[in-house]
Amino acid sequence: MTPESELYSTATAVFLSEVTKLVICIYMAVRSQVIETGYWKASELYDQVFTPDAWKLMIPAALYTIQNNLQYIAVSTLDAATFQVTYQLKILTTAICSVLMLKTSLSPIKWFSLVILTCGVALVQLKIGGNNSSHQDVKNESQTLEKETFDDNGAKKLVGLCAVTVACIISGLAGVYFEKVLKGSQTSIWIRNLQLSFFSLFPALILGVWWKDGSQVWEKGFFFGYNFIVFSAIACQAIGGIIVALVVKYADNILKGFATSISIILSFIASVYLFNFPITVTFLIGSTLVLIATYMYSKPDKPDSQKKEYHPIDQEEDNIGQDYSVNEKLDTNNGFVKVSGKD
Structure with missing residues (x-):
């Protein structure tokens, strides 16, 4: 370690x-402009990015920054298991926001599948989170400074639970x-991704680099501790953010949650073969729940049973076991049905 x-x-x-991510989006925006018009002008790209409605992207940029800081607070005050389980509530909060903001219609079976998905991912993440020692490092360091009382632990856990709950909502x-x-x-x-990345730079630089890790960066340098793995992680994070935007654009946030859940399982399975991670009963149960939830959500909703409409012209009577027969003839002059019965 x-x-x-x-x-x-x-x-x-x-x-x-x-x-x-900003550089990638600039390249793709320029490339799209060249394909559409046959040329590229920096002034046109500037006009496309800084439009009157560009401020709309400041809102998610600020929200994502607040979310990241709340996650940091939650990880620092909660044990890994509690954090990993409670943070999966974001699946349900995303569905609720979709219903309220986008008027998405979800059937009871889809809501039930989302609950199952939340439980399944929590179980899978519970095992993965247990292998992560970063949280234990934070806890061990704090415990060496002072001996915490029961009340202190309770207060910190309350703060952590509030932080992770608000982070899920955000x-x-x-x-x-x-x-x-x-x-x-x-x-x-x-262009939308470019706008989001541009507005995200300022909180990431001011609140993150300058306020959170300013002393470390000033003392050791901006690229201290960087290696090939770190740069690879940064690239994956940037590409992953773009892929998420593509999924949201052509699908929705709820399906993104399912895709993320399945990717967690696939990543853990890969870790089993690459790093000899043990497969536990918890992981198997969680994976099974995720697959069941995915199947349930993907099934089309059953259409409401349509009531049969009876019209004079189309009405057909078939009364088996009765002692009379009905003969229908259409009167083309007035459009009514003549019914003759025999006892």
Whole structure:
């Protein structure tokens, strides 16, 4: 395990991830402009990015920044198991925000599948979170400074639970709001991603690099502790953010939750073969619940049973076991049905 004194600054990694995403989006926006018009002008790209409605992307940028800080508070005050389980509530908050903001219609079976998905991901993440020692490092460091009383622990856990709950709400709100912006206009997805990355740079730089890790960056340097793995993680984070936007654009945030859940399972399975991670009963149960939830959600809703309409011209009587017969003849002059019966 790498000593904490040699670790890189996570704030600088987040900032570089946004820069990387910004560069990729600029390239794709320019490429799209060349394909459509046959030429490229910086002034036209500037006009596309800084439009009167560009301020809309400031809202999710600020919300994502607040969410990241709340996650940091929650991880620092809760044990790994509690954090991993409670943070999966973002699946349900996303669905609630979709219903309220996008008027998405979800049947009871889909709501039930989302609850199952939340439980399944919580079980899978519970095992993965248990293998993560970063939270234990934070807890051990704090315990060496002072001996915490029961009341202190209770207060910190309350703060952590409040932080993770608000983070879940903000996660759903920011994701659904971004989806609404993407689908509510004809603006290119690359321009929208560019706007989001641009407005995310300022909180990432000010609140992250300068306020959170400013002393470490000033003392050790911006790229202290960086290696190939760190740069690879930054690239994956940037590309992952773009892929999420594509999924939200052409699907929705709820389906993104299912895709993320399945990717967690696939990543853990890959870790089993690559790093000899043990497969536990908890992981198997959680994975099974995720697959069941995915199947339930993907099934089309049963259409409401339509009531049979009876019209004079189309009415057919078939009374088996009765002692009379009905003969219907259409009177073309007045459009009525003549019914003759025989006892």
